[in-house]
Amino acid sequence: MLRFLIRKLPSVLGVTVVASMIAFALPRLAPGDPAVALVEGDASPETIAALRSEMGLDLPLWQQYLKWVGSLLHGDLGTSYILNRPVGDLILGRMDSTLELTIAATLLMVAVGMFFGVLGGSRLTPWARAFVDSWNTFFLAVPAYLVGLILILVFGIYTRVLPVSGEMSVLQNPNFGLQYLLLPALALALPGAAVVARLVQTSMLTNRGEDYVDLAISKGVSPRRITVRHVARNSLGTAAVVIGLRIGDLLAGALIIEQVFARNGLGSLAVNAVQSRDYLLLQVLILLAVVIAILAQLASEIALAALDPRIRLG
Known part of the structure; x- marks a missing residue:
């Protein structure tokens, strides 16, 4: 397993470096200037220029990037241009809400x-096969935010059985916290669940044609035991990879779902950073999402390698 991890390390580092470049470049592609957004009313060009110099925005882009990466390597995430608070403190203050939603959705x-x-x-x-196929097809086609709006209409407006906005920590109050968490977690989870279900179903149907299944049938093993102990078990590798891939999507989708359900997590923080051109805060949020997706993918590959020695030794 250690050799497997060593082989994966260069690709993980390479993707992280590319992701840091993208995270640095994306906020700067949008029109606007943090210095202009920070000053109130009309400001002279000299004032804006002095503010840009204080922020380090007058440096060439490559110097700004290297300075930012150097700070990251020393554990310094920087200070928000607009809020004038450490970026790490801002993210930690909202991280619990987003993690709670992402874990529940996973x-x-x-x-x-x-x-x-x-x-x-x-x-x-x-009839049962038609129902399962229809369920998968519907949630594969519908994005998470639209699922969220449907859940709000059904459970928040028509039946009024669950709250549709706000939040409460599950750790502080499990009863009310789960009520606030259920709808956004379902909205985030159902499209990903359809992907997992479709691939697991395909893998199981393929495994049913393998020789070991015919051998089990010839020995008189019950169909339920064949499905659970043999076919489903050998399809877990596919599920592990898909789940690892989807965790990154869940984190990105959580930022949107938080806006739909008015949760005070990293989503609202990212929206405020975009609106105010808060480069440092926004690029750290982008890089954080990518790094979590990379680690989730790596964890899924480790799980698959543990389940299938051919992957580990190949």
């Missing part, structure tokens, strides 16, 4: 995706 995605994937890969009646 658990729901795995549970729902594996359930429908195993169900779709089992021997079903035509």
Whole structure:
């Protein structure tokens, strides 16, 4: 396993470096200037120029990038241009809400995706197969924010059984916290669950044609045992990779879902950073999302290598 990780290390570092360049460049592609956004009313060009010099925005872009990367390597995330607070403190203050939503959505995605994937890969009646296929197709086609709006209409406006905005920590108050968390977590999880279900279903249907399944049938093993102990178990590698890939998407989608359900997480912080051209804050948020996605993908590959020695030794 150690050799497997060493082989993966160069690609992980390379992707992280490229991601840092993209995170640095993206905020600067938008029109506007942090110095202009910071001053109130009309300001003289000299005032704006002095402010840009104080922020380091008058330096060439390559020098700004190297200065930022050097600060990151020393554990300094910088200070927000607009809020004048350490970027690390701002992110930590909102991180718990976004992590709570992402973790809940991941658990729901795995549970729902594996359930429908195993169900779709089992021997079903035509009506049950049509239902599973329709469920997968619908949530594959509908984006998370639209799922969120549908859930708000059904459970928040028509039936009024769950709150549709605001938040409360599950750790502080599990009962009310879960009520506030359920709808945004479902909205975020269901499209990803459809991806997991479709790939697990396809993998199971493929594995059903393997020789070991025919051998188990000839030995008189029950269909349920074949499905659970053999077919589904050998399809876990596909699920592990897909789940790892989807965690990064869940984190990115959480920033949008937080706006739909008015949660005070990293999503609102990112929106404020975009509106105020807060370069330092925005580029750290972008890089953080990419790094978490990279680590999630690496974790899924490690899980797959643990399940399949051919991957580890190849």
